[in-house]
Amino acid sequence: MSQLQIQTKNRKFETAKDLYGIFFEDISRAGDGGLYPEFLRNRTFEDSLLPDGYEEKGDGVHVVTCSGWEDEFNNGEGLSYWVEKNKIAPTPIPAWYAEHAQMELERKDTLNANRSAALRVHFEAGGYVYNTGFHGIPQKQGEAYPLYLFAKSDRPVCLEFSIEEDGYQFAQSRLTIGGEGYVRYDTILVSDGDCENASLVIRSQEEGEVLFGFISLMPGKTYNGHGLRTDLVEKLKGLNPSFMRFPGGCIVEGSTLSTVMMFKNTIGPVWERPGNLLVWHYRSYNGLGYHEYLQLCEDLDMEPLYVCNCGMTCQGRRGVLLTDEELEEMLQDTLNAIEYALGPVNSKWGRQRAAMGHPAPFRLTYLEIGNENWGPNYEERYQLFYREIKKRYPQIKTIANTHVEEHGCPVECVDEHFYNNVEFFTENVGYYDSYDRQGPGIFVGEQAVNEGIYSGKLYAALGEAAFLVGLERNQDIVRLASYAPLFENVNYDAWFPNLIRFDNHRSFGIPTYYVWRMFGKNRGKYVVESTQESDVIYRPMKGMASLKAKKALHYRNPIWEGAPAAVTHELMGHVKKTGEEFCLEMPDEQQKEVFLNKMRWADAEKSFVIFGEEDQTCGRFEVEVLVEEDLAFEIGVFSARICRSFFDQLQETEQDAWHAVKIRPFLWKIKDGKCSFGEPAFPEDRKLTDDFTIDAAPGEYHRFAYETDGQVIRLFVDGVLQKEIKVPSSPSFISVVTETEEEIIIKAVNMSGEVDPVNITLDCDVETLYTVTLLTGAKDAENSFEKPKNVRDRMISLRGAAESFVYEAPAYSVSVLLLKKKA
Ligand code: AHR
Numbered sequence: 001m002s003q004l005q006i007q008t009k010n011r012k013f014e015t016a017k018d019l020y021g022i023f024f025e026d027i028s029r030a031g032d033g034g035l036y037p038e039f040l041r042n043r044t045f046e047d048s049l050l051p052d053g054y055e056e057k058g059d060g061v062h063v064v065t066c067s068g069w070e071d072e073f074n075n076g077e078g079l080s081y082w083v084e085k086n087k088i089a090p091t092p093i094p095a096w097y098a099e100h101a102q103m104e105l106e107r108k109d110t111l112n113a114n115r116s117a118a119l120r121v122h123f124e125a126g127g128y129v130y131n132t133g134f135h136g137i138p139q140k141q142g143e144a145y146p147l148y149l150f151a152k153s154d155r156p157v158c159l160e161f162s163i164e165e166d167g168y169q170f171a172q173s174r175l176t177i178g179g180e181g182y183v184r185y186d187t188i189l190v191s192d193g194d195c196e197n198a199s200l201v202i203r204s205q206e207e208g209e210v211l212f213g214f215i216s217l218m219p220g221k222t223y224n225g226h227g228l229r230t231d232l233v234e235k236l237k238g239l240n241p242s243f244m245r246f247p248g249g250c251i252v253e254g255s256t257l258s259t260v261m262m263f264k265n266t267i268g269p270v271w272e273r274p275g276n277l278l279v280w281h282y283r284s285y286n287g288l289g290y291h292e293y294l295q296l297c298e299d300l301d302m303e304p305l306y307v308c309n310c311g312m313t314c315q316g317r318r319g320v321l322l323t324d325e326e327l328e329e330m331l332q333d334t335l336n337a338i339e340y341a342l343g344p345v346n347s348k349w350g351r352q353r354a355a356m357g358h359p360a361p362f363r364l365t366y367l368e369i370g371n372e373n374w375g376p377n378y379e380e381r382y383q384l385f386y387r388e389i390k391k392r393y394p395q396i397k398t399i400a401n402t403h404v405e406e407h408g409c410p411v412e413c414v415d416e417h418f419y420n421n422v423e424f425f426t427e428n429v430g431y432y433d434s435y436d437r438q439g440p441g442i443f444v445g446e447q448a449v450n451e452g453i454y455s456g457k458l459y460a461a462l463g464e465a466a467f468l469v470g471l472e473r474n475q476d477i478v479r480l481a482s483y484a485p486l487f488e489n490v491n492y493d494a495w496f497p498n499l500i501r502f503d504n505h506r507s508f509g510i511p512t513y514y515v516w517r518m519f520g521k522n523r524g525k526y527v528v529e530s531t532q533e534s535d536v537i538y539r540p541m542k543g544m545a546s547l548k549a550k551k552a553l554h555y556r557n558p559i560w561e562g563a564p565a566a567v568t569h570e571l572m573g574h575v576k577k578t579g580e581e582f583c584l585e586m587p588d589e590q591q592k593e594v595f596l597n598k599m600r601w602a603d604a605e606k607s608f609v610i611f612g613e614e615d616q617t618c619g620r621f622e623v624e625v626l627v628e629e630d631l632a633f634e635i636g637v638f639s640a641r642i643c644r645s646f647f648d649q650l651q652e653t654e655q656d657a658w659h660a661v662k663i664r665p666f667l668w669k670i671k672d673g674k675c676s677f678g679e680p681a682f683p684e685d686r687k688l689t690d691d692f693t694i695d696a697a698p699g700e701y702h703r704f705a706y707e708t709d710g711q712v713i714r715l716f717v718d719g720v721l722q723k724e725i726k727v728p729s730s731p732s733f734i735s736v737v738t739e740t741e742e743e744i745i746i747k748a749v750n751m752s753g754e755v756d757p758v759n760i761t762l763d764c765d766v767e768t769l770y771t772v773t774l775l776t777g778a779k780d781a782e783n784s785f786e787k788p789k790n791v792r793d794r795m796i797s798l799r800g801a802a803e804s805f806v807y808e809a810p811a812y813s814v815s816v817l818l819l820k821k822k823a
Contacts, residue, residue, distance in 0.1 A: 002534035002733035002758045002809075008744060008821075009763050010529035013476040015738055018242040018303055018365075020520040023445060023482040025249030026288070027280040028494045030487035033134030034502060036288035037229040039145070039217045040131045040200060041095035044275055044285050045105060045117040047076035048094055051277050053256035067318040069255045071281060078281040082492050086135055093119065100127030101204075111150050111182050111213030114274040119212040123157070123204035130164070135491040136197030137217070138505035139163055139170050139189075147200075148186045149215035150271060153177045157208035163189055165198035182213045189217070196505055214271040216287075224299050227292060231507050232487065235500050236300060239513070240520040243303040243366065245445055245482055246293045251278045252307050252371045253314035257326060260309045263337035266290045267352060279314060280494045291353065294341055294362040303365035304341065305399070305480070308334040310370035311381040321377055331388055338364060338393055366480075368399040368415060368445075379404050386410060399443055413479060417446035422454050422463035423539045426730035426751055429466050432474035442477050446484035448497065448512070456497030458781040458791050458812060461511035465734075465749045465775075465814045468519055472736040472747065475527055483516055490785075508788030514775050515814055518793050522773070522816045524738025524745045534733035537751055541710045541727060544568065544612035545621040546636040546665055550605065553584045553633055554626035556701065558611055561619040565611040573607030581626075584609055622705035622716075629672065629698045636665030637706045638713075668706065668715060670694070677715065677725060689725050733758060733809065739821075746817040750809040753779065761804045765822035770801040776813035 024030065032038045041047070050056065050073070053066040061080055063073040072079050076094040091097050093105060096119065106118040121129050131137075139145060147161060156178030163170040171189035200217055204210075223233035247261055254260035258277075265274045266289025273286040290306075297304040311327035313319045322330060336349050341364035343350030350361065369385045370378060382404055389396060398412050405411035418424070425447075432442065447467065449460035464483070471478045488498030499513050509517075545565070547555065557580070558565040567575050572587045584607045592604040611621070621637050666688065669676045673694055678687040694717045696702040705716040713725040732752040738745045744766065750756045773793050781791045798807075801819050809815055 002532060002756050004530060004532045004733075004735055004737075004746070004748070004758055004760045006737050006744065006746070006760065006762050007529040008739055011526040011739075012529055014526055015472075015523050016475040016479045018480055019471070019475060019478070019523065020239070020241060020516065021243035021245065021302065021305070021480060021482045022236060022239060022241045022486055023245040023249070023484045024293070024486050025247065025484070026251055026278055026284050027249065027485050028488040028498060029134060029282060029492035030485070030489065031284055031288045033504065034487055034489050035228055035232050036292070037219050037222065038285070038287060039133050039137045039504075040215060041134050042076070042093065042131070043216050044115060044214060045093060045096070045119045045212070046115070046275050047283050048092065048105070049076070049116055051256065051258035053258050054277070065256045065318070067256070067313075067320045069318045071255070071279075073281070076283065078492065079494065086491055095131050095133065096129060097132070098127070098129045100124040101129050103129060106211060109211060112272055114272050115213060120209065121202075121212065122209045123207060125207050126203070126205060128201050128203035130199040130201040132199050134489060134504055136504055137163060137200060138196045139191035139194065139198060141191055141193050143191060144220040145171070145189045145191070145217055146186065146220055147173070147189055147215070147217045148184060150182045150184050150213040151177045151210050151215075152179070152182045152213070153208065153210045155208065157204055157206070157210050159210065160201075160203045160205070161187065161189065162201045162203070163191060163195065163198045164201045165195045168193075170195050170198060177210050182211075188220070216270070226295050226299060228288075228296060232500065232502060233296070233300070235507060235509060235513070239517050241300065241302050243305050243480060243482075244293065244297050244300075245305040245307060245366075245368065247290075248307060249371055249484070250314050250316070251276075251280065252309050253279070253312070253317075253319070253373070254309070255279050255313055255317045256320065257313070257322060260313060260330070262309070262330070262333045263290050263340070264333055267340065267356070279317060282492070290337060290340065291356050291358070294364070295358070298362060304363055305366035305368060306337060306341075306364060307368040307371050308337065308385070310373060310378065310385055312370070312373055312377060315373060315375070327381065327384075331385060334367075334385065335388065335392065338367070338389065338396065342393065364396065366397045366399060368401070368443075370401050372401055372417065374402040378402065379407055379409055383409055400440070403440075405440055411440040413441040413443050415443040415445040417484075418444065418467070419446070419448055419450045421452035422449050422460055423728070423730070425449060425463035425467040426537070426734070427539065427728050429470035429730065429734050431467075431470055432478055433470075435474070435477055437477060439477070441479040442474075443480040444471060444478060445480070445482055447481070448483055448485075450495075450497060454780065456510050456512075456782055457779070458511045458775075458777050459779045460497070461515045461775070461791075462749055462751055462812060462814060464512055465515045465519070465747075466730070466751065468515065469734050469736045469747055469749060472519075472527065472738065483512060503785070506785050506788075508783050508785060510783055511775065511777075511781065511791040514791065514793040518773050518775060518814060518816050519747065522745050522747070522818065524743070525740045526738060528737050528739050528744075530735065530737040532731070532733060532735050534731045534756070535752065536729045537732050538711050538727050538729045541618045541638045541708055542616070543638045543665060544610045544616055545623075545706070546608065546610045547584060547623065547625075547633065548606050548608045548636065549584060549631065549633040551631065552586060553607065553631065554581055555584065556581050556624045558582075558621075558623040560612050560616065560621050565621070567609045567611055568613060569610035571608040571610060572604065573609070575609055618708050618710045620705060620707040622703055624701040624703045626701050627670075627696045627698050632669070632671040634670070635668045635704055635706060638666055638708060666713065668704070670696075670704075672698075675722070677723060688728070689723055692723060694722055732756065742821055744817075744819040744821060746815070746819070748807075748809055748815045748817065750811065750813045750815075753811045755811055756809040758807045758809050759804070760807055762819075763803075765803065766801045767820040767822060768799050768801055770798055770820065771818045772796050772798060772807075773816040774810065774813060776810040779812050
């Protein structure tokens with residue numbers, strides 16, 4: 001049973017007006033073929049082209065940037081995984097195929113200076129080319145689909161355009177191409193039936209040659225007629241978002257100057273917009289650009305939050321600094337973007353906006369300087385952007401990526417990102433409780449349970465809801481929050497999980513979607529004082545023991561639960577046995593290379609071995625280590641955070657499914673008698689106890705032991721207890737209370753597998769009838785195309801609310817209670 005005492009008379013502060021929003025990034029083909037419903041993949045014929053600063057690696061799969069960052073490219077098809085799972089047939093020009101016709105990329109005679117390729121097709125009589133879209137083209141009976149193209153031909157060629165699936169033509173139209181230079185041709189295809197996996201076929205009954213400069217096929221019906229896919233925009237609307245962060249994410253940063261997102265490339269007629277190879281392994285044609293984002297914000301009444309590149313490429317991808325000249329251009333590009341949104345029609349960029357059909361200024365409320373950038377180079381660039389933006393547009397609220405205020409920079413708000421497992425989120429409900437109230441505002445711009453077996457399932461959504469409760473409790477400093485990533489085309493997934501999953505004609509929200517919807521729709525005006533008591537859930541203790549060192553380490557007699565323990569995974573380095581003694585040697589060059597190729601962020605300068613199996617649980621691990629002066633080593637056990645995430649599953653086929661960067665045991669770090677105990681966390685390890693010293697003379701073997709019953713961890717050296725540490729835990733019931741003048745809003749998460757009768761007491765009268773919006777189900781319940789609403793919020797009406805009453809919070813649930821105040 002939990003207790004919740006609510007003091008409405010004690011209003012803590014107003015809720016943050018824009019707290020809940022969305023973060024759109026073009027990842028997992030969220031843009032083209034998704035929110036921007038172009039049906040034709042490679043509509044610019046440029047997908048196989050490499051941008052400046054990129055080179056083929058020579059294996060037909062990978063490319064390498066000038067700074068050494070390696071990625072999969074597959075001649076523009078993207079990840080090898082997509083090629084395999086979508087059974088993409090080889091073709092030199094991605095998504096385009098020919099029968100009785102010859103295709104060739106034309107690199108000189110292109111449509112305009114921003115187009116780097118055109119498609120030259122020599123048709124034999126009856127020959128055709130076809131485009132397979134984003135895993136097929138869908139059509140609905142009776143609906144109209146505008147098709148337009150820019151093409152030329154020395155002599156007139158009559159082309160038949162049809163939508164075909166399994167030899168059946170759902171729609172047809174004809175256009176005669178001819179004349180001097182590129183000409184725009186328009187037609188409309190009206191389908192006589194439903195299909196999901198069709199192709200656009202372009203056929204000529206006579207022999208002839210045509211040069212295609214650009215071609216597009218899109219639905220006639222889009223949200224508000226503004227060109228975006230209706231079901232997806234409606235899903236966004238359902239979240240009641242107050243702001244939209246765009247366009248990224250890592251895509252803003254790019255991995256070379258040529259792949260950085262710039263405002264100037266995303267406005268104007270779509271066929272004139274240069275494309276961008278995105279760091280998420282495919283090219284965007286930028287039809288979904290700055291103007292479209294602002295329009296979407298206006299359509300859904302969201303405050304725009306634009307993220308600009310700040311003069312450096314993605315630091316997580318071997319980032320490079322832009323030259324002074326390029327930096328200046330980037331700054332100017334950002335200032336131009338602002339003017340495009342806010343400037344009057346007689347300003348240079350305001351005029352461009354008007355030319356795009358929007359004479360009135362848009363809103364542009366927030367501007368984030370960089371994405372996930374840090375360090376002295378960032379600080380320098382941040383200050384430059386901050387100064388120049390604020391000088392001209394003092395009303396824009398700027399956002400920094402890191403706490404640069406600690407180094408003297410002026411900061412209004414800082415964007416913090418959290419990707420972790422369920423335990424992290426539930427254990428950190430109080431994360432912002434101790435933040436400096438005088439410090440900058442906080443934007444939790446990216447957050448998701450993306451580790452562990454519950455990713456994308458109900459239990460993950462509960463953990464995320466618990467964390468959101470923590471944000472709501474701290475709305476005096478937490479001003480904005482969004483989940484990431486927002487969208488995923490299931491046929492091109494580059495990340496997991498994602499809030500809204502779709503294919504070319506269907507979409508559904510994962511359980512987390514409903515949490516954000518429930519929270520986004522029920523915000524209240526004030527956060528009121530409340531106290532709660534409940535049971536405790538200890539973090540599950542599960543995993544193996546490990547030894548890690550920065551140089552060769554000698555050990556003997558490793559024992560798990562009283563029995564000799566063997567090394568089960570030589571993750572880095574090799575173990576050699578001499579008599580009773582083992583030597584954990586540093587990795588050789590070959591091992592380092594294999595390791596780093598698989599896990600780019602891992603530290604290859606350490607030796608690292610694992611004892612035992614994954615399902616090993618609580619118990620005792622002991623090992624004798626030869627302590628040496630200056631030897632830093634770590635003993636780790638109970639890897640509660642072992643990951644079976646999407647990326648692990650990808651690796652599963654490789655010889656070693658173990659993903660060292662995901663193994664996060666509790667770590668006992670020892671060097672020269674000084675110890676710390678904690679767990680890895682970003683940006684720095686989290687300490688679970690004060691540092692302590694041990695008596696372990698160098699040059700001798702000492703017995704280190706580690707023991708736990710699942711609630712307490714005990715550390716021993718030579719049989720003497722050194723520390724007793726509480727296993728991290730979280731309350732089973734987590735709640736926050738807000739109110740309006742009329743209503744009290746209780747958000748309550750029950751993380752336990754039992755119904756929790758919550759004893760609620762209030763300091764005011766309420767109507768007996770109340771409503772609850774409820775999300776509940778099996779711990780591992782999830783949604784799918786087959787069962788899109790398997791886990792969803794439901795509204796129920798209940799009786800019995802009073803100054804003191806019991807609400808039975810179902811097992812594994814999120815509840816939003818609306819209590820009506822009595823007049
Ligand atoms: O949301 C996916 C990526 O995660 C974003 O691009 C980046 O900002 C973060 O690292």
